[in-house]
Amino acid sequence: MARRSKPERAELEARLGHTFRDPALLDRALTHVSAAAGEHAQSNQRLEFLGDRVLGLSVAELLYAAFPIATEGELSRRLSVLVRRESCADMAEQWSLGGFLHLGSGEGKAGGRRNRATLADATEAVLGAVFLDAGYEAAKGVIERALGEQIRASVSPLRDPKTALQEWAQGEGKPTPTYTVVERTGPDHAPRFAVAARIKGVEEGVGAGSSKREAEQSAALVVLRREGVWTTDDAA
Known part of the structure; x- marks a missing residue:
């Protein structure tokens, strides 16, 4: 050496x-x-x-x-x-x-x-x-x-669950989260989506919403709360 x-x-x-x-x-x-x-x-x-x-x-x-x-x-x-x-x-x-x-x-x-x-x-x-x-x-x-x-530094707390989940995953050395629609229900004018947020090595979170984006945010929040990264007080 x-x-x-x-x-x-x-x-x-x-x-x-x-x-x-x-x-x-x-x-x-x-x-x-x-x-x-x-x-x-x-x-x-x-x-x-x-x-x-x-x-x-x-x-x-x-x-x-x-x-x-x-x-x-x-x-x-x-x-x-x-x-x-x-x-x-x-x-x-x-x-x-x-x-x-x-x-x-x-x-x-x-x-x-x-x-x-x-x-x-x-x-x-x-x-x-x-x-x-x-x-x-x-x-x-x-x-x-x-x-x-x-x-x-006085940085405002993150309020977007998808952003928070991605940063948490990066900080833990895990791959970027992926989002998959697992169910679509309701009529065309008022659909409901169920989306699974997945990270290798982490239990998936499933969220629902009237749009894919809303369902993705909900799914990300499920994972964040389960992992203890996001609490009720952190919600906007």
Whole structure:
């Protein structure tokens, strides 16, 4: 595993606001599997797994403190926006993380330093490395410095169930919801539709309405409420 020079590490540590006691942890966090000679244990994948959990808990705690009267549903929706891969890639760009990554030659030539999925994974790995190096509070501090402005932003709660369900699914790493008409009843001038909202790995929700759109919104709301993402108080 390639080691970063001291000036390189110092530059990244300054951007993170954390100086590593064990520089090997940062080196590993920056090592893509393509540069680890097939040794997954020497790449950043295990740290990525850990950092994902550290990120979720830290953002949840920061949201809980920042919005003392927010409902569980609103907090869940804010969380799903902040911990998704897009946000992790944005953090990487804040830190110019791509320039510090250790990539295999093929991955480097393929634009890996600008690949947002690679950057998101590396961000989580860095957070996992900070956690192992100095503990939860240190990792939370790195996250708060990177996301604090977004965490405290006064964003109106989402009121559209279909949008909320899609963002929740993305935040959970699940595929985009699909909607299927399962029944159509009533005369042509006054039809009633039953629609199923489906996400792989999640129990489907069925909603009804006088239009397909209304039925889709209703179905999405069924899933959101069952998953504890949307409560009665969240309704417009």
